[in-house]
Amino acid sequence: MERKRRTVNVENRDRARCTPMLGANLARMDTSRSDVLILGGGVIGLACALYLRKAGASVRVLEQGTPGCGSSHGNCGTITPSHAAPLAKPGMMGMALRSMLRADAPLYINPRFDGPRLRWLLGFARHGNWRDFASAATARAAILQRSRRLLRDLMRDDGLDCEFAEQGLLYVYRTAKLQAADEHDHVAVLDRLGIEVERLRGEQLQAMEPALKPGVVGGLLHPGDAQLRPDRYVAELARRVVELGGVIETQAKVERFTTGQGRIAQVHSSRGSFQGDRVLLALGAWSPLLGRKLDLRLPMQPGKGYSLSYSRPARVPRHALVLREAAVCVTTWKSGYRLGSTMEFSGYAEGLNRTRLDALRRGAAESLHEPEGPELLEEWWGWRPMSVDEVPIIGPSTRWSNLSLATAHGMLGVSMSAATGELVAAQLAGTEPAIEPLPYAPARFGV
Numbered sequence: 001m002e003r004k005r006r007t008v009n010v011e012n013r014d015r016a017r018c019t020p021m022l023g024a025n026l027a028r029m030d031t032s033r034s035d036v037l038i039l040g041g042g043v044i045g046l047a048c049a050l051y052l053r054k055a056g057a058s059v060r061v062l063e064q065g066t067p068g069c070g071s072s073h074g075n076c077g078t079i080t081p082s083h084a085a086p087l088a089k090p091g092m093m094g095m096a097l098r099s100m101l102r103a104d105a106p107l108y109i110n111p112r113f114d115g116p117r118l119r120w121l122l123g124f125a126r127h128g129n130w131r132d133f134a135s136a137a138t139a140r141a142a143i144l145q146r147s148r149r150l151l152r153d154l155m156r157d158d159g160l161d162c163e164f165a166e167q168g169l170l171y172v173y174r175t176a177k178l179q180a181a182d183e184h185d186h187v188a189v190l191d192r193l194g195i196e197v198e199r200l201r202g203e204q205l206q207a208m209e210p211a212l213k214p215g216v217v218g219g220l221l222h223p224g225d226a227q228l229r230p231d232r233y234v235a236e237l238a239r240r241v242v243e244l245g246g247v248i249e250t251q252a253k254v255e256r257f258t259t260g261q262g263r264i265a266q267v268h269s270s271r272g273s274f275q276g277d278r279v280l281l282a283l284g285a286w287s288p289l290l291g292r293k294l295d296l297r298l299p300m301q302p303g304k305g306y307s308l309s310y311s312r313p314a315r316v317p318r319h320a321l322v323l324r325e326a327a328v329c330v331t332t333w334k335s336g337y338r339l340g341s342t343m344e345f346s347g348y349a350e351g352l353n354r355t356r357l358d359a360l361r362r363g364a365a366e367s368l369h370e371p372e373g374p375e376l377l378e379e380w381w382g383w384r385p386m387s388v389d390e391v392p393i394i395g396p397s398t399r400w401s402n403l404s405l406a407t408a409h410g411m412l413g414v415s416m417s418a419a420t421g422e423l424v425a426a427q428l429a430g431t432e433p434a435i436e437p438l439p440y441a442p443a444r445f446g447v
């Protein structure tokens, strides 16, 4: 029987026009100066705002749309220390180049010539050696594990209501070949990093997840992983920031800067000019675009991904799943159900791509009895802020004395959000950070 399906096509541009919210009116009455002026109201800017506010700093966030209207909106919402290993490793570039020929491949590089993209890809390829792989994995694991612990505290202590759940994440295999490869590489890396992973036989996995079609050969359970509903998480962060006295300026597009004596004196936006004793650049994939106006060459590219959100199917998976062969992530919440993923390097090309959305659907249909929910609620794309070494860029700028950065969280911004906020707050307060900050320092790129 044909099921009724309603499609609400929400794209980033439309979301950026949403109604101004939270503190916007309050902000009008304030002076234009704050201790920390935060550029970008995604999950990273907002988590930094919250930790800074808790440390006693006055904060003002400038966001061109509404809080969380960028990559933080329609992502898969998984919290994944299990994803500590970076993508770049020996052999990866060969696979990526072959995938240029397939528009529906999970990893896709647009072959059209683009200077900055090509430079970034060459830099990315240079990191595909075992030494850089090991150091990126160690740095990513440290911030992921710290963040995982902090997120639990944040949910409890700040009462963030965003469907946070701690039942872990499952990798699902339908081919023995990929399972064996992951058992060799992925499990070995997690063992070295002290991140728990459990091997499951096909029948164990099938018993654990009746939503899966027969034919799974095995799985890997990452019991330390968690999940939340990302749009609610950013809304709750924003609520809490404002509750604690922070200010969020919505529809405030940062356009240019006044600088002098090695400092950023003023930030000019579509809603006026603002000053901060410190300025924090947390603009996600837009960071290099604004960075250029400050003479910062940030080695970053947008890594485009897609998601499809539905009302809940009748037979849903109990865990968040990664269907490994198709590279599709499946997340289920009480309030809904989402298929997401794919990584596309097409520069700043906006908009949905049917081929890639269909690939998500097909990938889910290979493994799930009910791959889609009764109502399609949203088709979405977002830009992951990808740094060339797949390690986020967090810390003071070497170029401007009052600028810090918190960007380039790639595929893991939600997962790393709390520890990023904590680290930035410690650095700006001059207190001892909970994690070693050096691996994330902007200084490694001379910015």
Ligand SMILES: Cc1cc2nc3c(=O)[nH]c(=O)nc-3n(C[C@H](O)[C@H](O)[C@H](O)COP(=O)(O)OP(=O)(O)OC[C@H]3O[C@@H](n4cnc5c(N)ncnc54)[C@H](O)[C@@H]3O)c2cc1C
Pocket: 039, 040, 041, 042, 043, 044, 045, 062, 063, 064, 065, 066, 067, 068, 069, 070, 071, 072, 073, 074, 075, 076, 077, 078, 079, 080, 252, 253, 254, 255, 282, 283, 284, 285, 286, 290, 303, 304, 305, 306, 307, 340, 341, 342, 381, 382, 383, 384, 385, 406, 407, 408, 409, 410, 411, 412, 413, 414, 415, 416
């Ligand atoms: C399909 C997909 C699935 C994903 N799944 C996961 C997952 O399961 N777990 C996970 O941890 N991560 C996941 N991610 C990655 C995660 O979404 C990002 O790492 C994270 O959202 C980055 O947050 P951010 O705050 O840096 O960037 P954004 O959320 O993009 O925030 C940047 C903000 O800056 C604003 N901005 C831009 N320019 C200006 C300007 N000139 N003036 C003012 N404001 C401006 C934008 O409007 C935006 O709100 C996924 C991403 C995608 C695309």
